[in-house]
Amino acid sequence: MELFFSRDIAGGICRLDQDESGHCVKVLRHRSGDEISVIDGCGTLYRCRITSDSPKGVEAAVIAQEQDWGTHPYRLHMAVCPTKNNDRYEWFAEKACEMGFDELSPVIGDHSERRVLKTARVEKILVSAAKQSLKAAVPTVNEPVSVKEFIRSHDIPGQLRLIAYCFEDGNVPRRNIKEVLNAFEGTEIIVMIGPEGDFSREEAELALKSGFIPVSLGESRLRTETAALAAVAAAYFRYM
């Protein structure tokens, strides 16, 4: 199934941007009258009939729509420190989108070697991954903030907030992520994953004070991007 993406759907008219229009008309050779399927990135799939087949800007009339198309039964916000190697972060974003998650916050830790992230590239990857995996919602990507700022601004009751650090703190033992997820009866989850050098003790303490639950992702020592994907998989299987 071939999907297009548009943020410009209103009043029964769907407009594709230049990239998508070129792909639609030049590559796939669609013409006026053809039916296409368009996702809006917010969860709705539109069946549309092309009314103008300009390769610079396709216009189509909406003939049907389906909400919550390709959705999942939880809401997962991943706050993940950028990896030294950008490819690994982008790979994580793609795979997480295929399995199902909703929001990505790049967070910069005290021990982060990489302190910038181009969100536009990640957004593009997420649009492709959503189309590829037949989901009408594209996860949102936030601008990077520090780990501490993220913790302070996510003191939200009702959400399950988890932090996966690797050291053992004598006072607060880490709990197994599977058990914590199984015991949780809600559906809104935040998981915070540290950089290659792990979270700092200060960051971990601040998170615990703010109500984050320290979790372990099992016995294996996982890279940052693998740990992040393992957490997405844990949520995916929890609500399966």
Place this chain on the structure above:
Amino acid sequence: MELFFSRDIAGGICRLDQDESGHCVKVLRHRSGDEISVIDGCGTLYRCRITSDSPKGVEAAVIAQEQDWGTHPYRLHMAVCPTKNNDRYEWFAEKACEMGFDELSPVIGDHSERRVLKTARVEKILVSAAKQSLKAAVPTVNEPVSVKEFIRSHDIPGQLRLIAYCFEDGNVPRRNIKEVLNAFEGTEIIVMIGPEGDFSREEAELALKSGFIPVSLGESRLRTETAALAAVAAAYFRYM
């Protein structure tokens, strides 16, 4: 923790090959008398003292050893069709090794576009991933065989044998992989994952006749490599 890899450990003597020796002596500047940690790829970690620091062939005396170091409580054999893009297959191998699996069989399906795979490259990646994730066992990689040949040669009682195809067969409904794993009381598992174009009906029928259980990996449409990693994660979390 820095690990070396050697297949040549016998009689209390451990020899590193040229690559590992160069890394040990030229890069990390180890000298005779230094202690190093070496994995044998079969599950044992050796503490050794260097007795000869030649960059072409380090020799070291074994002073202690630990069996089943960094192991996991299941035995997982993944039979995965090569992906069109090799990087995706190698990425899967790396991530699966980090989480924990034991054997990789590249299998060629009726619908496989890629029909060859260089196992030597994958083996190298698995050695790196095992070192990185602190495991003394490196998953073995078999030479490619056809899906049908693989099915015929893996009619093994006592093992949980799963096949993840995407179509619905009216006769034998697919079961949820999480439930199948939870219900299984053993620890030996084989999972077969098809190519981009899925298994053929013939392959699926042969697998079912041979006792493979058809499973679903959930509602999301996953790429081959993501499906394969999701299956590894399902086993990892099952035995967590």
